[in-house]
Amino acid sequence: MREGAHPGRITPFPAQNLSSEATRALGRPSSDAAGRVGRKITTREPIIQEPEAFEPEATRRAADVTESARANRGWWDRNADEYQIEHGTFLGDDRFVWGPEGLDEVEAELLGPPEELKGKDVLEIGAGAAQCARWLAAQGARPVALDLSHRQLQHALRIGGSFPLVCADAAALPFADASFDLACSAYGALPFVADPAMVLREVRRVLRPGGRFVFSVTHPIRWAFPDEPGPEGLSVSNSYFDRTPYVEQDDHGRAVYVEHHRTLGDRVRDIVASGFRLVDLVEPEWPAWNTSEWGGWSPLRGNLIPGTAIFVCERD
Numbered sequence: 651m652r653e654g655a656h657p658g659r660i661t662p663f664p665a666q667n668l669s670s671e672a673t674r675a676l677g678r679p680s681s682d683a684a685g686r687v688g689r690k691i692t693t694r695e696p697i698i699q700e701p702e703a704f705e706p707e708a709t710r711r712a713a714d715v716t717e718s719a720r721a722n723r724g725w726w727d728r729n730a731d732e733y734q735i736e737h738g739t740f741l742g743d744d745r746f747v748w749g750p751e752g753l754d755e756v757e758a759e760l761l762g763p764p765e766e767l768k769g770k771d772v773l774e775i776g777a778g779a780a781q782c783a784r785w786l787a788a789q790g791a792r793p794v795a796l797d798l799s800h801r802q803l804q805h806a807l808r809i810g811g812s813f814p815l816v817c818a819d820a821a822a823l824p825f826a827d828a829s830f831d832l833a834c835s836a837y838g839a840l841p842f843v844a845d846p847a848m849v850l851r852e853v854r855r856v857l858r859p860g861g862r863f864v865f866s867v868t869h870p871i872r873w874a875f876p877d878e879p880g881p882e883g884l885s886v887s888n889s890y891f892d893r894t895p896y897v898e899q900d901d902h903g904r905a906v907y908v909e910h911h912r913t914l915g916d917r918v919r920d921i922v923a924s925g926f927r928l929v930d931l932v933e934p935e936w937p938a939w940n941t942s943e944w945g946g947w948s949p950l951r952g953n954l955i956p957g958t959a960i961f962v963c964e965r966d
């Protein structure tokens with residue numbers, strides 16, 4: 651961890667450990683990073699990496715909806731190339747993995763039995779390179795992959811697939827009411843937004859009655875521990891109840907990366923207040939086959955504390 655980084659910082663799955671120089675951002679923000687709601691992704695660009703121009707300072711401070719979205723769009727645009735290089739193999743091009751533990755939708759069936767996905771309209775939120783959407787398409791579903799980051803969606807285009815890619819903020823979904831049967835998100839959007847209830851209300855709006863939304867986030871308990879994969883990551887160092895966002899900022903104090911902490915109770919209240927029914931909360935255990943570390947996630951910690959929380963919600 652570099653000097654100055656917050657000891658309790660949680661790296662998103664499967665985001666690289668931001669405190670590690672080895673996984674620092676490479677690449678340049680897209681020149682057209684703003685105003686691309688609903689924009690069609692059309693170019694197939696090669697992976698290009700360039701050095702990060704600045705060294706952000708890590709802190710805990712307030713960050714509102716607008717600042718969080720702007721910071722994270724830029725961060726994911728700059729880091730998408732390295733992220734896909736580092737984690738693309740674990741994710742697979744067409745697997746649906748819920749988190750660093752490796753829980754696969756094939757076994758979890760949180761969206762329902764795979765054979766019942768055929769013909770379903772499914773929205774993937776914070777899709778990244780759309781690995782989950784690709785798996786859904788292979789089951790016969792009709793996925794739409796949405797992400798805030800244009801560069802992430804260029805990776806989706808590079809890998810391929812015949813389903814729509816939409817560049818938009820999860821807090822303002824560019825779809826009509828009742829457009830989808832299902833929605834899903836594997837660490838997409840929810841860990842990064844200042845107002846998760848706004849996202850949940852949007853997802854509920856675009857779901858049809860009886861629809862299901864399943865999303866995974868960093869398990870809230872992780873915010874009490876240093877984000878380290880080894881023994882140093884096993885001692886509580888922060889208050890679990892401190893909701894102050896984790897922010898990385900540039901020399902001018904502008905946020906360049908933001909993560910928001912919600913306690914387990916906060917998440918439940920957000921879900922219920924948005925009109926969903928919470929039908930399950932899954933805390934995947936670390937399986938014996940998974941010997942990989944992923945940022946602060948590791949077999950050592952995964953055998954002792956949960957790393958991921960998956961919320962299964964339904965709208966009546």
Ligand SMILES: C[S@@+](CC[C@H](N)C(=O)[O-])C[C@H]1O[C@@H](n2cnc3c(N)ncnc32)[C@H](O)[C@@H]1O
Nearest residue numbers: 663664726776777778798799819820836838839
């Ligand atoms: C950790 S990645 C998860 C993506 C994919 N499930 C994976 O495992 O690679 C988080 C993704 O959420 C996207 N994201 C962050 N904030 C978002 C927002 N407000 N709306 C939509 N997508 C967002 C990022 O651009 C990024 O692609």
